[in-house]
């Protein structure tokens with residue numbers, strides 16, 4: 001049967017922590033839920049080397065392991081991840097149509113849990129040399145730079161954590177930061193300053209990535225003095241913030257100037273059938289714990305809304 005003929009209680013877009021937490025709750029609640037993810041799920045957690053600030057995870061655990069546990073838990077309640085990319089949402093008062101690359105889905109409600117993606121620097125050479133020395137994931141690509149000198153760009157917790165991770169693999173790390181102090185958590189900063197193969201270039205910005213087929217260096221500018229310099233590195237890892245994956249909801253829900261979705265405390269958007277959870281939400285703390293909390297809050301409120309609007313519907317028995 002075509003998916004379009006089947007009206008689901010909820011379509012969850014995104015299989016990161018927010019979507020998987022919602023999958024566990026909607027599955028346990030007996031809702032007919034479909035969970036779509038264009039990458040197979042896990043989200044940004046797949047890129048974390050060690051998760052140590054998610055309550056309950058006491059031993060150092062890799063992000064990949066944690067994501068796998070969440071995925072299996074959601075599947076155990078009948079909500080498995082379907083590979084598909086959501087392109088557009090069409091709405092009527094009664095129904096939502098979720099247009100994807102391979103299939104279209106009809107649903108009574110939708111949860112946008114499609115998270116966020118890395119923000120590029122936007123300098124010459126970056127796009128051309130991505131995958132050839134430019135990377136946005138130290139856990140994925142760090143091993144390619146064993147024994148080499150690499151740069152990390154950024155000053156928040158992700159940049160500092162990844163610089164420390166890389167310092168255990170590579171010969172030398174240079175952290176390049178636009179300001180004269182870091183925004184990262186204190187524990188991360190302590191680890192950074194304790195590493196004897198990490199140096200920090202304060203008040204500096206990357207102006208260009210150099211190299212023909214592979215990264216051979218970076219053009220740097222000191223933002224206080226205006227002085228130019230060149231840093232000879234073979235890799236550049238960029239951690240300067242996130243862009244929300246919300247394009248498919250443009251014009252359908254309210255967003256801030258950056259594209260993060262506005263919700264109330266029940267994760268409701270201005271469209272009564274559309275909810276949002278996790279990193280895609282305006283004012284999210286952008287952590288695994290907050291994404292999970294948002295996903296649960298959204299699932300509970302979706303169930304409540306469906307109970308009010310369609311009290312006679314059939315529950316799924318798992």
Ligand SMILES: Cc1cc2nc3c(=O)[nH]c(=O)nc-3n(C[C@H](O)[C@H](O)[C@H](O)COP(=O)(O)OP(=O)(O)OC[C@H]3O[C@@H](n4cnc5c(N)ncnc54)[C@H](O)[C@@H]3O)c2cc1C
Nearest residue numbers: 014016017018038043044086114115116278279286287288
């Ligand atoms: C390097 C790094 C280190 C981090 N370290 C920590 C840490 O130590 N502790 C911590 O708590 N947090 C950490 N975080 C943050 C944490 O990973 C995120 O806050 C969390 O993953 C957000 O979950 P989410 O479900 O909202 O979104 P995401 O994890 O971004 O998942 C969104 C999912 O949606 C899918 N998707 C996107 N668009 C579409 C579409 N159109 N159609 C279908 N699927 C789509 C994506 O494929 C993805 O799987 C780190 C993040 C990074 C990048």
